[in-house]
Every structure is written in structure tokens, then in C-alpha cells.
Amino acid sequence: MQKGNISIHAQNIMPVIKRWLYSDKDIFIREMVSNGCDAITKYHMVRPEDTEALSVHVTVDPQAGELRFEDNGIGMTWEEVEKYINQVAFSSAEEFLKNYSGEDKSGIIGHFGLGFYSAFMAADRVTIDTLSWQEGAKAVRWESSDGMTFEMTDGERATRGTVITLHIMEEEKEFLDEWKVREILEKYCGYMSVPVYLEKVEPPKKEEEKADADKAEKDQEAESGKEEEKKEPEAPKPINETHPLWLKNPKDCTDEEYRENYRKLFHTFDEPLFWIHLNVDYPFNLKGILYFPKIKKDFGGQEGEIKLFNRQVFVADNIKEVIPEFLMLLRGVIDCPDLPLNVSRSFLQNDGYVRKLSAHITKKVADKLNSLFKEDVKQYQTYWDDIHPFIKYGCLRDRKFFEMVSGILLYKTTDDRYLTLGEYRDRNTKAEKKVYYTTDKNRQAAAIALYTGRDIDVVVMDTLIDMNFMSFMEMEGGEDAPTFVRVDAGVDGLTDEEKKDSDLKQEDYEKLFRDALGQKELEVRLQALADESLPALLVEDEQMRRYKEMSAVYGQSFNLPDKYSLVLNTQCDTVKKLNGMEDAEMKEMLCRQIYDLARLSSRPLESEDLKQFIERSQKLMAYLAK
Ligand code: ADP
Ligand code: MG
Numbered sequence: 001m002q003k004g005n006i007s008i009h010a011q012n013i014m015p016v017i018k019r020w021l022y023s024d025k026d027i028f029i030r031e032m033v034s035n036g037c038d039a040i041t042k043y044h045m046v047r048p049e050d051t052e053a054l055s056v057h058v059t060v061d062p063q064a065g066e067l068r069f070e071d072n073g074i075g076m077t078w079e080e081v082e083k084y085i086n087q088v089a090f091s092s093a094e095e096f097l098k099n100y101s102g103e104d105k106s107g108i109i110g111h112f113g114l115g116f117y118s119a120f121m122a123a124d125r126v127t128i129d130t131l132s133w134q135e136g137a138k139a140v141r142w143e144s145s146d147g148m149t150f151e152m153t154d155g156e157r158a159t160r161g162t163v164i165t166l167h168i169m170e171e172e173k174e175f176l177d178e179w180k181v182r183e184i185l186e187k188y189c190g191y192m193s194v195p196v197y198l199e200k201v202e203p204p205k206k207e208e209e210k211a212d213a214d215k216a217e218k219d220q221e222a223e224s225g226k227e228e229e230k231k232e233p234e235a236p237k238p239i240n241e242t243h244p245l246w247l248k249n250p251k252d253c254t255d256e257e258y259r260e261n262y263r264k265l266f267h268t269f270d271e272p273l274f275w276i277h278l279n280v281d282y283p284f285n286l287k288g289i290l291y292f293p294k295i296k297k298d299f300g301g302q303e304g305e306i307k308l309f310n311r312q313v314f315v316a317d318n319i320k321e322v323i324p325e326f327l328m329l330l331r332g333v334i335d336c337p338d339l340p341l342n343v344s345r346s347f348l349q350n351d352g353y354v355r356k357l358s359a360h361i362t363k364k365v366a367d368k369l370n371s372l373f374k375e376d377v378k379q380y381q382t383y384w385d386d387i388h389p390f391i392k393y394g395c396l397r398d399r400k401f402f403e404m405v406s407g408i409l410l411y412k413t414t415d416d417r418y419l420t421l422g423e424y425r426d427r428n429t430k431a432e433k434k435v436y437y438t439t440d441k442n443r444q445a446a447a448i449a450l451y452t453g454r455d456i457d458v459v460v461m462d463t464l465i466d467m468n469f470m471s472f473m474e475m476e477g478g479e480d481a482p483t484f485v486r487v488d489a490g491v492d493g494l495t496d497e498e499k500k501d502s503d504l505k506q507e508d509y510e511k512l513f514r515d516a517l518g519q520k521e522l523e524v525r526l527q528a529l530a531d532e533s534l535p536a537l538l539v540e541d542e543q544m545r546r547y548k549e550m551s552a553v554y555g556q557s558f559n560l561p562d563k564y565s566l567v568l569n570t571q572c573d574t575v576k577k578l579n580g581m582e583d584a585e586m587k588e589m590l591c592r593q594i595y596d597l598a599r600l601s602s603r604p605l606e607s608e609d610l611k612q613f614i615e616r617s618q619k620l621m622a623y624l625a626k
Contacts, residue, residue: 002152006086006144014120014147025172028118029181030188032069032164033058034313035116037194039073039162043133046074055238056194058185061201062176065168067123071194072161075132078140078152085116085128085142086150116164120147122175123166129155130162185239188314195238244312246289246333250277262291266305266331270294273383276368278334284357288334290327290365295386304328309335324358326394326401327365334361359400366404373408381418384410392469402476411459414441414448419457421482428456434492435482437461437470446601447487450494450537454530458487467549488601489542491567494529502528502570508579509568516591523565535574537567538598566598586623589616 036056044054052072059068076084119126128142139155157163168175175181178200189196205213245253245261262272272291280286293304306323308315312335318328322339336357369391372380391409395402410418419427424435436451437459438444448458461470461484470484485492510524529537544563568575574590581587596605596613605613 003149004086004152005149006147014117025121026184027188028121028166029058029067029175029184030313031115031118032166033185033189033192033196035164036069036071036073036162037192037196037313039071039075040194041073043072043074043160046133054194056192056196057199058181058196059199059201060176060178060181063201063203065176067166067168067175067181068163069166070161070163072159075137075160075162076128076130076140077132077134077137080132081128081130081140081142081152117147119164119166120144122168122172124169125167127165128162129157129165131155131157131160133160182239190240190314191242191244191309191312192240193242193312195242196240197236197238199236244333244335246277246287246335247312250279253277258289258291261289262331265307265333272331273386274368274372275332276364278361278364280360284336284353284360285338286334286336286357286360288332288336290330290332290334290361292383292387292390293329293331295329295389304330305332306330307333308339309333310339311335311337315339322354322358324362324394324398324401326390326397327361329390329393330365362394362398362401363404365394366401369405370408380408381410384412384418388412389463389465392465396465396468396472399476411435413457413459414438414452415457417457419459421480424457424459430454431456433481433483434485435459436487437484438487439466443603444487447537450531450534450601451487454494467546467553471546485542486545488537488539489545490539491527491529491537494531494537495527502526504570504576504579509575512579512587513566513568513591513595516588517595523563525565525567526570527567528571529567529569530571532569532571532573534569535572535594536569536598537601538564538595539567540564566595568594589620592616593620 033056040054040056043050054072057068057070059066059070061068125143125145126147129139130142131137131139139157141153141155141157142150143152144150178198182198185196185198245257258275258277259271262275263269270293272293275289275291278286278288278290290306304318304327306318306328308317308319308322320328322336323334339354339357369380369387372383388410391405395405395409407420410420411424412418421435425431425433436456438448439462441448441460441462451458461467474481474483504526506524506526509526510522513524514520514522541563570576574594578587578590578594581590592612593616596609596616599605599609604610
């Protein structure tokens with residue numbers, strides 16, 4: 001027998017590891033299973049001709065209070081246990097500590113190759129029973145109850161491979177629950193490369209129960225009369241899929257396989273819109289599938305999910321440093337063997353390799369969108385409602401991405417056309433560099449009609465991201481940048497150059513309306529609008545309105561002035577005649593009526609205003625009927 005201390009740093013490191021990883025304890029299971037898989041992979045390399053089935057077996061044994069991990073892999077000799085378990089162990093943990101001491105736990109990727117010693121997060125005694133594959137090797141038994149000192153003796157294992165036995169601490173008993181263990185295995189080991197089986201040791205049956213069970217079985221046999229045909233126990237199924245779809249060649253994958261993979265990965269019945277299969281060997285190794293999900297209305301609430309794997313071992317969800325933030329709206333898997341995971345997030349952020357990886361993913365996404373647009377623009381248009389928040393967000397976040405997709409950004413019109421900016425301009429030469437938009441198709445219907453009535457397209461900008469996106473396009477769109485104007489923000493699109501002349505006087509009308517409405521500050525303008533039947537419009541300055549909306553979004557509530565102007569149409573007979581009217585009461589009523597009608601074109605009238613409007617309308621009708 002040999003006793004000793006496990007590498008010199010163990011005394012310092014073990015307590016820290018235990019404390020820090022308290023909330024991520026589950027990962028010790030992953031570490032045990034992945035060591036088993038590694039041992040099998042190594043064995044396969046030294047003896048590729050061996051056709052024996054190789055697998056990892058996890059056994060939950062509540063009676064013994066044990067969790068066992070057994071593999072028929074390469075095994076270890078006495079010397080190897082000394083070297084890899086006693087001496088070199090903690091090398092990754094040490095490195096980890098060097099890099100992160102001082103940082104708080106949240107600043108670390110909670111998942112890293114902590115390795116074998118993570119077993120002590122849940123166990124108060126760990127034993128290794130192992131027999132090396134090498135000719136003439138002797139079995140070895142190693143045991144430790146604290147991860148700091150060990151005992152080694154000759155072992156009794158008769159078959160090649162290793163079983164690691166964890167005697168689970170009293171306070172970690174949940175790891176003796178089969179379903180809990182299954183859940184953890186499915187999460188972390190669901191796509192490992194070697195079949196992983198889970199078994200549970202049932203408690204021994206009491207004598208009378210046994211007799212009962214035997215009797216029941218006999219009765220049943222007698223009933224069916226088929227004593228011979230005893231049912232074969234079903235072959236146990238591994239908990240994992242050893243050849244995940246993302247590692248296959250995209251050429252060999254069917255659409256249905258991609259969909260099924262999606263449903264399985266995300267436990268959903270939803271169908272993805274489309275997907276991108278990432279398959280790169282050079283200059284870095286990257287495999288994965290990114291799915292575009294159907295987006296539920298506003299993307300604000302939408303959470304994507306990208307699972308990060310390292311050689312088929314699940315590492316973490318949504319590591320923002322690796323995957324561009326705006327891609328977090330997508331769902332999928334990324335398997336990247338070379339990712340330096342044992343490092344802090346701030347390191348990942350500044351790592352050139354990670355940056356390249358992230359840029360590559362971005363480019364692939366942009367390529368896919370461009371090829372969809374090129375190959376089947378109709379189909380692309382049907383995706384637009386679902387993907388536009390994601391694309392717009394990407395443009396705001398990533399200049400490169402914006403440049404790559406700038407030609408395939410669409411604007412949806414109120415009559416459901418999907419136009420590029422170029423197409424909008426071609427169709428709407430009258431609009432010049434302006435793009436007219438609405439934020440609410442229903443409430444702004446009257447104002448929209450003024451434009452659509454003149455064959456000017458109005459685009460719908462009704463998601464949270466649109467406001468930011470429009471400002472972005474105005475600022476970053478270069479020489480050809482559009483100016484976005486809400487349908488109720490101005491009258492530029494509605495004026496008619498030929499009818500500009502008018503002998504109405506600005507001052508007269510300003511006074512007339514200010515007095516009639518009792519609004520001393522009201523801005524009144526005279527303008528020739530093309531629609532002669534329209535007396536007036538109430539417009540709100542685009543910039544002021546945006547500014548107010550923005551400050552509302554950011555929770556500031558300055559008392560910003562409303563900046564409405566009443567635009568009176570000099571081409572409308574009612575307006576023309578208004579100032580010369582004799583009947584003062586009628587004149588005032590008409591002013592108010594015109595003002596209310598103008599208000600109505602962008603928002604409904606409420607309470608007192610509505611009541612007055614109705615009463616006045618009735619009076620006017622009575623007057624006409626006279
Ligand atoms: P890593 O897996 O990153 O090398 P670990 O701490 O998980 O670090 O394991 C340390 C070493 O112990 C492994 O490299 C391997 O040599 C040995 N080892 C652990 N588990 C097994 C096993 N089941 N079979 C054979 N060797 C093992
Ligand atoms: Mg390991």
C-alpha cells in the first residue's frame with residue numbers, strides 16, 4: 001500500500017473549488033463521463049481492430065449511496081495513476097485559479113475542464129478501480145476521501161477499463177436520484193461520442209414480495225398459455241446520440257433531419273424557418289447548425305438559445321463572448337473543439353481567435369440571407385416578418401453585418417409589398433429621398449390614405465427596433481441615406497407644386513383659428529395640398545416626436561412641448577371661404593370642426609372632445625337641413 005499527498009497545491013485548491021462551484025455542481029457528472037469517453041477514444045486509437053462494444057455505464061445505487069462510472073477504455077497502470085491522478089491533476093484547476101483569483105464567480109465561465117477532482121464536490125469518498133489495456137498490467141485501486149490525500153493498493157478489477165465510484169455526501173443525496181442524474185446526463189452528455197447508459201440498482205425485494213411477484217408472473221403465463229415465449233428484456237438504449245447531425249456533411253442531411261434535430265434540441269414542436277449548417281475545418285474547426293426560429297411579434301421578449309459544445313460535450317448556453325450578441329436571437333448548436341474555455345470572459349472578449357470565430361459565424365449568416373434573397377426572393381419575403389427584427393438588430397450591432405446585408409433589407413408596405421430601398425425609390429419618385437412610414441396601420445389609417453391615395457407607398461415600422469433602425473439608416477446609410485417621415489409628420493408629399501398660388505393671408509388665418517380654438521400658441525400654416533376636399537391636417541414635427549418617444553423608452557419624462565402645426569389647405573373651398581364668412585358663430589364652429597377632423601386623422605377623439613365633436617356635427621347638420 002502507498003499513501004501520499006495529492007499534488008502540492010491540492011490543499012489550497014480543493015476548498016476553493018468546492019466553494020466556487022457550488023451552484024454548478026452538476027458538472028462533476030459530465031467530467032466523469034467525459035473521462036470515460038476519453039479513455040475509450042484512446043483505447044480505440046491503440047487497438048482500432050478491436051470490435052468489442054465500447055461504452056460508459058453510469059450506475060445509481062441508492063442503497064450503497066454510490067454513483068459509479070464505468071468504462072471499458074484504456075485503463076491505467078500504477079504509474080499512470082501516480083502520474084495523471086496524483087501529480088498532474090489540478091494542472092487545469094491551477095491554471096484556472098491563476099487566471100481568475102480576485103474575479104467574482106459570475107465573471108467566470110462556470111464550465112471548464114475541472115476534471116477528475118470535481119468528484120469531490122459531491123462525494124466524501126472516491127475510489128478508482130482500473131486495469132490497463134497493456135499486456136501483463138495489474139489492477140490498481142486508488143482511494144481518497146478529501147481530494148488531498150490518497151491511498152493506493154493492488155486492485156481486483158479483472159477486465160480492462162476503469163470504474164470510478166463516488167460515495168455521495170449526505171447533503172448531496174439528490175445525485176442518487178435516477179431522474180436527476182438522467183436529466184444532467186441528457187443535458188451535458190446527450191451528444192457524446194461514446195454510448196452512455198444509465199442504470200439504477202433496485203433495492204433487493206423482501207421475501208414475501210418476491211413470492212408475490214413470482215406468483216403473479218406464473219398466473220400471467222398460465223393465462224396466456226405461452227410459457228415458452230418469455231419476453232426478452234428490451235435492449236437498453238443509450239441516453240445519447242453519438243453522431244449528432246451537426247457533425248455530418250451537410251450534403252448528407254435531409255430537411256426532415258434538421259427539423260427533427262431542432263425539435264429534439266429545444267424540446268419544441270415548432271418548426272424553424274430555415275437553418276445554416278456551419279462546417280469549417282480551416283482556419284479553425286467549427287461545426288454547428290444555426291436555426292432561424294419563428295419570432296413571436298416583438299423581439300423584445302424573444303430569447304434565442306445557442307448551445308455551445310466542445311467535442312460533443314455540452315459546455316454552456318449563450319456565451320456572449322463567442323457568439324455575436326445579435327445572433328442570440330437564433331437557436332442552434334456550435335461545436336468548437338479549439339475554444340479556450342478555461343479562461344475568463346474578459347479574456348475571451350479580447351481573444352483574436354474568438355473574434356475570428358465570431359466574425360466567421362456572422363459572415364455565414366449574412367451569406368445565407370443573401371443567397372436566400374438571390375435564389376428565391378418570394379420565399380425570402382415570406383420570412384421577412386419573422387426575421388426582420390433580428391436583421392435590423394444585427395445591423396445596429398455590427399457594422400460589418402450591416403454592410404453585408406444592406407442590399408437585402410426590405411420595407412414592408414401597408415399593402416403587403418416587400419420593397420428594397422431602391423425599389424421604394426423607383427416606385428415613389430415623388431417621395432424623393434423620403435420614405436413615408438406608419439407606426440400603426442389602424443390608428444393612422446386616415447393619414448396613410450392621404451399618401452396611398454396619391455400612389456405613394458407607406459411602409460410599416462411598428463416594432464420596437466424600428467425606431468432605432470430608422471435613425472441608424474439615416475445616419476449610416478451614406479450618401480444615399482433615406483429620411484424617414486411618419487405619415488402624420490408633414491405635408492411634403494401632399495403638396496402640389498402647380499397650385500401654390502393663393503391670396504389667403506397667413507396672419508388672418510392664424511388669428512382666426514387661435515381665437516376660435518382658444519389656443520394662443522397654435523402654429524398655423526397655409527399650404528396648397530393636392531387633395532382639394534381636405535381642409536386641414538395636424539402634423540407633428542418628426543424630430544420632436546422621435547425625441548419624445550426615445551425619452552419615453554428610456555424612462556425619462558421631461559415635459560417636452562407638443563409641437564403640432566395645423567396645416568390649412570389653400571385649395572379647399574371651405575378654407576378659402578372661411579375668413580370671409582359673416583356668421584360669427586358658424587365661422588367659429590367650422591374652425592373647430594376643421595381642427596377636430598384634422599386631429600381625427602391620426603388619433604381618436606376622447607371624452608369631452610368627442611362629445612363636443614358630436615354635438616357640433618349635429619348642429620351643422622341641422623343647419624344644412626334648414
Ligand atoms: P483531463 O481529462 O482534462 O485530462 P482530468 O482531471 O479529467 O483531466 O483527468 C486526469 C487524467 O486522469 C486524464 O488525463 C487521464 O489520464 C486520467 N483518467 C481520468 N479518468 C480516467 C478513466 N476513466 N480512464 C482512464 N484514465 C482516466
Ligand atoms: Mg477530463
